[in-house]
Amino acid sequence: MNINREYLAIAVGYLLVILYIAFINNAVINIILVLILLFVHLQVYTQFKKRLSQEKDTSVNKLQSRLEKTKRLQEEMAERFFSLSQSFGSGLLLVDEDGIIQYVNTDMTNYFGEIELDQDYQKVHTVDELHEFINKAYLIEAPMRKQVRHQGRSYDLISTPIFEANIFKGALILAHDITALKHAEEYQKRFTADVSHELRTPLSAIKGFGEILSRDGISADEQAEFIQLIRKEADRMEILLKDLTEISKLDRVDYELEKEQVSIQSLIEETVGVLKPRIKEKQLQVHVDIEDVNLDIDKNRMKQVLLNIIKNALSYTDEGSITITGNKEENRYKIAISDTGIGIKEEDFDKIFKRFYRVDKARSRDTGGSGLGLSISKNAVMKHGGTIHVSSALDQGTTFTIYLPL
Structure with missing residues (x-):
């Protein structure tokens, strides 16, 4: 727009000079006017050329700036893509x-x-x-x-x-x-198969005893015996379902412990008290030696852990004693539960915490165990940030050791 105005001004100037020369016959004045016009034209042309050059430089600079900005954006996008793809x-x-x-x-x-x-x-x-x-x-x-x-x-x-x-x-x-996913799928298949097997055993027994009871000629004593066996198998199923519920809770990622300050001595004495009838029945000695401290734990969960381990000791110890000790050890608290029972083979140490694994299947069936107690115990201890270990010798006894953070 500015360039067009300058062209118009020059054209008007030329027109005025031509008209002036045409009507005024003074050679000197005419020459002076022509020189002035040429001078003005030269100045305007010089400014016009300079401005064109400046505008050209400005356009080139803007274009170059845009190109550089685009290049930087492309480089940044490439870096982001590389960083994203690598992570x-x-x-x-x-x-x-x-x-x-x-x-x-x-x-x-x-x-x-x-x-x-x-x-x-x-x-x-x-x-x-x-x-x-x-x-x-x-x-x-x-x-x-x-x-x-x-x-x-x-x-x-x-x-x-x-x-x-x-x-x-x-x-x-x-x-x-997807290795972890495949392992999870495989575990789920095995777990489902194990649960089906564990449920099938008591169900088959209940069904069989029920069929016998439906026959004629069954004496009252036999009826009472079969009813007792049915109740025993039903109790096994109830324990199994309860343990499966506990397993599913502990397996949840969002499961939170209900922690509180708990006296460890009171907790162990309370747990042993619950099992006194069974201890008396088996005529075993139980020794408790605890250095009392208050631990930040889920009382019900840890009581369940202690019950599972002490019940195992009672199930696999026919004579002798069970010893429970507790003491501080550096920045953790150690609980050891030892028995003088039948012991465990060394090759079974890593297996006993697996779900549904039983060292002595016949004895486990007699005691009504689900095969999930130690697995539940390990999960609960790990949820507390602790660890659980086993040491044993055949015919000499077994010791389960639990470490909990202080």
Whole structure:
């Protein structure tokens, strides 16, 4: 707009001079006017040229600034993408329309070995499962999914094709480590099978005794005996269902202990008091030696732990004694429960805390145990930030040791 005005001013100036020269016949004045006009024109032209140059420089600078800003944004986006892909928690590989690997993150190389960039995917020296998956994803140009195993771990491979204007431009390959999920699925299957088996045993017994009772010619004494057996199996089922409920609670991630300050001596004496009838029945001696402290614990949970372990000691000790000690040891509190029972084989030490595992299955059935007591105890102790250990010798006895934070 400013440039057009300057052109107009120059044109008007020329027009006025021409008109003046046309009507005034004074050569000197005419020459002076022409010189003045030329001078003004030269000044205007110089300013005009200078302004054009400045505006051009300004436009170039603005364009350059925009280009630099765009470049910085692209670099920042690339850095963010790289950072995100490296901390993605899954493997990532990008192959273009020519089959050349353009990008691979650290997780992918950790999963399947070193993969070089800018090479044909068919030359990748990695596991066969990954190579076959990339090959198929590249050829069919469609989404794919497959689970593979490599070096003892399980991976979920996902391929997503990349299109631009309906033209295939490559494929993005993702690899998720699903080993933990597979273990959880396997554990769930085993757990379900174990529960089914544990429930089937008492149910079969109850059904069998019920059929016998329905027959004619059963004496009153036999009826009383079978009814007692049915009650015993029903009690086993009740204990099992109760323990399964406890297991499910402790397995929950959001489960919170109801902690309070508890005298450990009072808790142990209270627990032993509950078991006095059984102790008297088995004619065993119970020795308690406790250094009393107040611990920040869930009283009911820890009482359950102590009950489970002392009940085990009573079940597997026919003569002798049970000793319960407690004392501070550095920054933790140690509780040891020892018996003079039948003992446990060393190869069973790691197994006894597993669910439904029984060292002596026959004796466990007689005592009505569910096979979940020690597993529940370990989970409860771990929820408190503690640990539980076992030591034993055959025909000499067993000691369970619990460590809790002070």
